Amino acid sequence: MNSPVFTSLIPVILFIAIGFYVGRRGWIRAASVKDLANLVFMVLTPALLFRTMSTVHIQDLNFGPVGIYFVAFGIVYAATLALQGFNTLGAARALANTFSNTLMIGVPLVGLVFGDAGLVTLFTLISVHSLILLTAATVVFELAAAREHAGQAGGTQQPMWRTVLQAMRNGIVHPVPLPIIAGLLFAQTGLVVPQVVDKPLLLLGQALGPIALLLVGVTLAFTKVGHQFKAAMRIALVKCVVHPVVLAALGWALGLSGLPLAVMIVAASLPVGANVFLFSQRYRVAEEEVTASVAVSTALGLVTMPVVIVVVTRWVVG
Template sequence: MNLAQHPLFVSLTPVFLLIALGYLAGRRGWIRDTAVKDLSNLVFLILIPALLFRTMASVHLEELDLRPVLAYFPVVLLVFFTVVAWRGFSRESVVVAMAGVFSNMVMIGITLAELAYGKPALVTMLTLVSVHAFILLSVGSVVLELVVAREARERGETTPPLWATLGSVIKGTVIHPIPLPILCGLLYAQTGWALPVVVDKPLQLLGSAFGPIALVLVGVSLARTPLAGHWRPALGVSLVKNLLLPLLVGLSAWGLGITGLPLTVMVVAAALPVGANVFLFAQRYDTAQALTTASMGLSTVLALFTLSVVMTAMAWLNPLAG
């Protein structure tokens, strides 16, 4: 089999070509800053909910394997809290720790999983996606609020109770364009009803548009990412995210007896570059914004090579996934 026909090449090439096209469009000014937010809203508020709902509307709970969640997130949280402890309890350390564990599962992972491993891979990927934002955004928000509260106490200011903050975080992460359509799709699937054609076809068309537009937007964002002055710390974050985390997740999954396609999807999900939600944290809490954007950009560029290495290794170590 020549290189052009190799499954890894066939699945990764479209992903990175679309990202490169978005990068070119961003650098040339074909997609202006004012349009990026509108395109992001199109992806997150219309296209991704359509894809998630339609995919999960055919998944029955008895067929859903929750072992990937049990293997993935304890490792992610262990790495997160280890980085926070190592760097010190501060806003910057929490945001940097989040960058080291928060994967770009939505804009890159979903499309890559389907291209590389087919629709069966989406069940495992979407199982992780369904709780990925909920768990990490909740934990990150609570820890950051604790940091902010400590800073306020040191200044002699009063702060709201932690339970109020926790309630607000949970509400915001459940009523969200990613977890909500997944939960709604799962609930609909339990009725045993098939989606009517007049509903299913528009959802299929919207879901098909998600992948290309999302990947082009990744490239546009990459074109606007400053790396100067932040190479060394960004490289450290990127290596933790792109290589260390998938290694630990793979060992955890193997320890729980997970094999075949679910194991490969979990490791690939962990090897994805830093997700955009981390920058929103940095922006909201006004800390490490330049380092966060540099880490996002560098980890995405490095993913051209690290994802190839991880996927090749998994094809060799876990041939059942093929």
């Protein structure tokens, strides 16, 4: 129980549990959750991302494991579509099976277990995670929606090229990848962030982990699973178990090991990210199922993530 892995995981579980208790007690109202989320995404997250990446040189980044991550994503995503059918419901489930909560849970978890080196690897993934995955998902959703509405009377649809460009723009002009890109560009200048700026960034970044994890717990307290439990559990098992297994198998087949691959496997084992709900809401498909899958996969992840971390720290990192 005194191993670094378990001592790093205990705060993650504890903060989520405290947030859940706070929500259940009504100390934070459901209407305030969105405001807390905005604080995390718009203030704390950019501070941590920029400060961490402002000392990283591009030539030191390792994009190999990131590429494997997207190959694993493609395999699980395509397999889901093949089983569910090429429709908006299949697209929603495919995205839920593959889109990880890399920010709210991934950042504090990887930071505690792997330190700054692990965060740099994770931020390398995060810098293109939403851009690639959400752009690909947008194309699939639009094609599936067009197929479902083919022959039906109604309004005109936006051209595909415009939809893709808009998705790419939204993936870049965003409070997550934008500070990563800005930090990397600043690092290449050779300058150092002044102490008067660096200190506030440090304090804001340190607040991200606890507040983000508390927010996860609060969100769980207000999420109702109900009759969607079975469908949500199927998604949770694919997301938290199958996805990291596929990624680990690819890494093993290619003879890879080390910290970057370990971080990618852990990232693949993370629960379903909240962005999936935005897609289900936009296309009005499986909204309750996706909401339930976020909650169920988070609860399941508290069991599966420690197992994944123990395995990768012993056999991948060595």
